[in-house]
Amino acid sequence: MVEASTQVRADLDRLLPLVEPLFTEALQEGEAKRVAEAMRYSLAAGGKRVRPVLCMLAAEAIGSKPERARSCAIALEFIHTYSLIHDDLPAMDDDDLRRGKPTCHIAFGEGQAILAGDGLLTEAFQILATDSNLSPEACVEAVRILSEAAGWRGMVGGQSLDLEGEALTSSGGTYDLEHLKRIHRLKTGALLRVSLELGAIAGSASPLQRGALREAGAALGLAFQIQDDILDATSTAEQMGKRVGKDEGKGKITYPLLLGLEGARLALTEATSTALTHIQSLPNPRSLTAWAHYLAERTA
């Protein structure tokens, strides 16, 4: 974890206890012990919990309580974790280290890892549908926007485009900034965007507030991905807890590659600034403001 501002540390101290127990203690009672163990292994591997925290902060930013967004926050982390498990598979990014630990398929075998991802994705909707604090209308809306953002029109679609792009570049081809933006808008951006929008739904936002949180989320998603690319190009493996420089090693198209390191940093600043404009329109913008700065300045 990076040096974070006092506000960010205070938010983590307040908010993580609302969701962390679910990541380590859930999924205990089923008959299929092995796949549940693989699901818990990957959930417990930690990471920054950016999506659940942003979701709860979005609810707070409109004057609601973070607890209202708890099931949405947990569902987001389940879906994020499933996407990491599947992305790490040999047929995808083929990574054997994640957050400093063996990836799920290294620890449990490829078959159980595929199933653990499937199980986490499915369970995310179970979590939403069994939250008695959400009205039926809010629950349906949450399922709708989460399944859209996570599916073939969102994250899954982005990963598919990314795989195609890798096949293209490894055979000597290339693609432009517009296509790179499309990949990231879908692959990483869609889930970060709905992280804030789900907080809006759970917190009963007005249409204007929901729109502001959606736009802020889209901009934060872009900023997050640009910073990821910058970090991959400039960090050490020890800082990141995973292989770095792998983008370049794979001939992967990145923001620093297309814009240069300074150009990428400028794009990061612009995206963060867009996010901040929308965040400032909300009744209670303090924490989200601190997080927008933190995400742009993080070193891991």
Place this chain on the structure above:
Amino acid sequence: MVEASTQVRADLDRLLPLVEPLFTEALQEGEAKRVAEAMRYSLAAGGKRVRPVLCMLAAEAIGSKPERARSCAIALEFIHTYSLIHDDLPAMDDDDLRRGKPTCHIAFGEGQAILAGDGLLTEAFQILATDSNLSPEACVEAVRILSEAAGWRGMVGGQSLDLEGEALTSSGGTYDLEHLKRIHRLKTGALLRVSLELGAIAGSASPLQRGALREAGAALGLAFQIQDDILDATSTAEQMGKRVGKDEGKGKITYPLLLGLEGARLALTEATSTALTHIQSLPNPRSLTAWAHYLAERTA
């Protein structure tokens, strides 16, 4: 397709046009063309459409219209199709032929096939959440029981136990009838069971009717799996459109292996009889009755 009774053929003629167009014409407009193509490829590969048909017949059996259960029916087939794509992967059952066509990973590569499965699973919940014919309460209930049946407490869990069982038997171990029943109750039974229960929810069943459809679905699920095992042991590849005898070749535990062929046939008759008892308690049992017989007597 097998020789089916007049009733079953009439039901297919009535009901398939309600859902088939979605399997071949959906998923056209996204930015990620390749994964959408892989999803459509597997959806269009056909198969018996047992789950969507049973779902719509369950709504009819309680006096509702099959159209009411249309989105539930489509969601079920999306989830069934995703499970076939992932089950066929090299890390799972490693099949290269399905319904007489190359499996998804053979046609599109392993990475895109994993994503196509992920996309279909996610889209199932999108389909439920965007059906304006379902009340919010019915939609939440449908998401809840479908995610439970499809996830680690159901189908995913059963597939995980099955993988573990294969590892056990391939190293010379074995397991008993109780464990085989558990695997099938989860792996195949759970989704067939909720096929009928989703029809109950969509058709606004009384609690008693819903209970009867749930029990009928559980029994039909068991019957379906026993017949699958019997067919694998006795059919030709031409009849089945996929490799047969593969269970025995892999040392897989099956009903015929544990009970003998006659014992398995007796268990099939018993399960079908249980299903019929529950079906007969409903206001409009004719079609489901014909289907219970058809599923037990099918030859593919």
